[in-house]
Every structure is written in structure tokens, then in C-alpha cells.
Amino acid sequence: MISDSEQGCGIMQESKILLGVSACLLGTPVRYDGQDKGIPWIREGLSQVFDLIAICPETQAGLGVPRPPMRLEGERQSPRMVTITTRQDMTPLLSTFCTSELRRLTPVQPCGFIFKSRSPSCGVDGVPIFNPQSTEPQTGSGLFAAAFRQAFPLAVVVEESHLLAHVIHRHHFIERMFVAHRWQRFLQEDGGGAGLVGFHARHKFQIMFHDREAMRSLGRLAANAGTPGCVADYGQGLMRALAKPATVALAVDCMMHLFGFFKKELTSQQKKTFFQLLEGYRHGERPRRDPMAWLQNQAQHDEKNYLLQQWFLFPDPCEVAAHAHIPPDNREDKASRLQNDE
Structure with missing residues (x-):
């Protein structure tokens, strides 16, 4: 659900910063066993600043609670989501949901998403993929997480396990979210060459904080912003640079x-x-x-x-x-x- 509040941090924001979250992480009992994986900081702390979009691909695709446990099977590049005991292939159901949900999200453009790790629908990386034809263990991405990353390549995508691992990761995530939001607003309100020069000037030291060479290369892109594709290349380089940990x-x-x-x-x-x-x-x-x-x-x-x-x-x-x-x-x-x- 998308909140209508724009005053989460105590001051009026000029526009909403939308953050998708796996619904179980917000305390909603939607997991296959009827439980949740609620994290108070995400539910209470982040909701003070961001408008949270709660999504559970499996329940919203029509699967009940509780439901049979599922896993990914087959090839890493195109895994299937199959119930473990009854052997039902739920991939078509999830694929239909992914298409409709991403179409719904496209107009509002979420800046990021916190996914539940190791979930066959929401895991970003490291989700086990079972393949009896392979002797090597395989891992990949959950079906919805993979579709989301393809639809929103500049969004800040993390798993809750990464955020919980260290306070450094939590501060880094917040920083990236606000940069992603400012880039999104720049594209909506300007998107031109002159505006890109100004955008880079204001972010110069923030980029340098993560990647000094990227700061230089992005500066060159901004200086040649009239070149076709330059703005898109800048956006990709910006988010790639900000993804690197600061030291x-x-x-x-x-x-x-x-x-x-x-x-x-x-x-x-x-x-x-x-x-x-x-x-x-x-x-x-x-x-x-x-x-x-x-x-x-x-x-x-x-x-x-x-x-x-x-x-x-x-x-x-x-x-x-x-x-x-x-x-x-x-x-x-x-x-x-x-x-x-x-």
C-alpha cells in the first residue's frame, strides 16, 4: 500500500520518496507458514522518512496463507518456482503478478526496495536453485526481485540481511536512497544538459566520497551532456559509484x-x-x-x-x-x- 503522507521526517518534503518493502518485513503475517519477519527499524524508523510500499508477490499473486513451501528449480537464468511437496509449478502465476505489479509501479517510480533474503520470489542474490542435472550448487534471484531490478535498474535494491549485518550498511542505504530520489526528480523536472552540470556540481564531493575516478568520469559526461545518451550514462554511472562503500x-x-x-x-x-x-x-x-x-x-x-x-x-x-x-x-x-x- 502506498502511503499519502509527505511529512514523515518532520518537515514538508517536496515530493514523496517511495520505498518498496517485502510485506513480511513490515510485520504482516504473509509467509508460507503464516508468520512474519518484521523488523521494527524498517517498519517504524524508515516509515518516518519514506512512503513504504508493502508487497508480497506470493500472496498478491493469489496464493493463500498458509501455503505449501516453494523453491526455485531448473536453470539459473530461467528458474521455475515449484511447490516442494505437491510439485506444482507456480511460475506462470508469479510471472503474471510480476507483469501487472511492475506496470502499476512504473508511474510512481520507487527509488528502492528492501527484499526478504533467500525467498524464491524476493531474494536478490544467493537464493538456492535446485537442479538435479547439475553437480554444482546454484544460486540466483527470486522471480519478483529479478523482474523488479530489470524494470528499475537505477533503484537501490538490498536484502534485509545486508542491512542487519552492520550499521555501516544502513547508513549507506539511506544515502543512496536520497541520491536516487534527487536523480529521479532531476529527470522529471529538467533532464537537460545545463541541468546535469548543476546536478553534478552539487554531488561532486558525495561521489568522490565513494569513487574518486567516477567523480572525474561523471564530470566529463556532465560537461558533454549534449551528446545523445549522455544523461542516461550519467545516471547509470552515478548509481554504480554510490553503490561502492565509502572508506x-x-x-x-x-x-x-x-x-x-x-x-x-x-x-x-x-x-x-x-x-x-x-x-x-x-x-x-x-x-x-x-x-x-x-x-x-x-x-x-x-x-x-x-x-x-x-x-x-x-x-x-x-x-x-x-x-x-x-x-x-x-x-x-x-x-x-x-x-x-x-
Whole structure:
């Protein structure tokens, strides 16, 4: 179901950010055994910021609850979904649902989807595929997850197991969702060459945070945005770059470049203060927000308009709220916590 709320983060959003979620992860008892796999952070935390679209391919395709357990069988490139005990092939039923559901989702363009891992319909990767003709174990994607990725290649697609594995992954997911949303809005409202130059300028350091070479290559694409296919290539490259995990080294590199906008105007003491904060972060003694706050304050004080427009330095207030709703890991190592502390 698509929510009508546009005020989830406490401020009025200019447009909805739609996120698909396997319905069982929202606490709906739709699994084959009548149970759910509800995750409070997804159900309660993410709903404060995103409009959640709950989808269970198997129940919405017409299969009941409870229902016979199913698995994928056959070839990896075109598996069939078959009930384990009664040997019924449910692939046509699921395929019909996929076609109709993706047609329904196309006008609203979800920015991402959180799928239930290892599900024959929703697993993104690593779903077992049984093939008696093969001696090697096979894995692949669930039927609906595969169809969704093909229909929405720029959407942020993850499994709940990935998000639960580490707090780093949760922060990364939030960041990618907001970039995907801004790209989607750019295509809807502009989509032209001049607009692409501006889009890249505002995302330059955010891209650099994940992939420095991609920042350069995307800059070249933006500079030649009049070339046919350039905008589409940029979008693919953008989301591919943002999918790469950030590192402390890349974050330090970004902050050093931002510092370069001020260094000629600073006193020796101001420079010393910044480098103490930066080195503390580099060595795992301080959170990233400390040197970032220094840069933010200096950009505002000096009225550096270019920096004031950088999403990396001044993220969307709703994105800040989304990061604030992320629960920490129960046993999180200090270095990782400091690396990704927002």
C-alpha cells in the first residue's frame, strides 16, 4: 500500500520518496507458514522518512496463507518456482503478478526496495536453485526481485540481511536512497544538459566520497551532456559509484579538498584545530561529524556558496532525520562506529 503522507521526517518534503518493502518485513503475517519477519527499524524508523510500499508477490499473486513451501528449480537464468511437496509449478502465476505489479509501479517510480533474503520470489542474490542435472550448487534471484531490478535498474535494491549485518550498511542505504530520489526528480523536472552540470556540481564531493575516478568520469559526461545518451550514462554511472562503500581514506580526501577552499583565509590556530579534528577521525578517535561540523561552520561563516550547495557537506534535513533513526549494532567495533557516525 502506498502511503499519502509527505511529512514523515518532520518537515514538508517536496515530493514523496517511495520505498518498496517485502510485506513480511513490515510485520504482516504473509509467509508460507503464516508468520512474519518484521523488523521494527524498517517498519517504524524508515516509515518516518519514506512512503513504504508493502508487497508480497506470493500472496498478491493469489496464493493463500498458509501455503505449501516453494523453491526455485531448473536453470539459473530461467528458474521455475515449484511447490516442494505437491510439485506444482507456480511460475506462470508469479510471472503474471510480476507483469501487472511492475506496470502499476512504473508511474510512481520507487527509488528502492528492501527484499526478504533467500525467498524464491524476493531474494536478490544467493537464493538456492535446485537442479538435479547439475553437480554444482546454484544460486540466483527470486522471480519478483529479478523482474523488479530489470524494470528499475537505477533503484537501490538490498536484502534485509545486508542491512542487519552492520550499521555501516544502513547508513549507506539511506544515502543512496536520497541520491536516487534527487536523480529521479532531476529527470522529471529538467533532464537537460545545463541541468546535469548543476546536478553534478552539487554531488561532486558525495561521489568522490565513494569513487574518486567516477567523480572525474561523471564530470566529463556532465560537461558533454549534449551528446545523445549522455544523461542516461550519467545516471547509470552515478548509481554504480554510490553503490561502492565509502572508506575513511576517501572521507579524509574529500574533507581535505573542502578545506582547500578556506586555507588561504585561515589563521594558524584555525588550521591547527581542523587538522586535529581530521587526524582524530583518521585514527578512529573522533566521529566524522567533528571535522565535518568544522567545515560546515566555516562554509557558513565565509558564505562559500559553492560549498553551501554541496549535498555531502549539507545533506537534506530528511536524510539527517533518516540517519538519526538508524539503530546501532549490538556489538559494533569502535573503528566502524566512528567511521560512519553521522
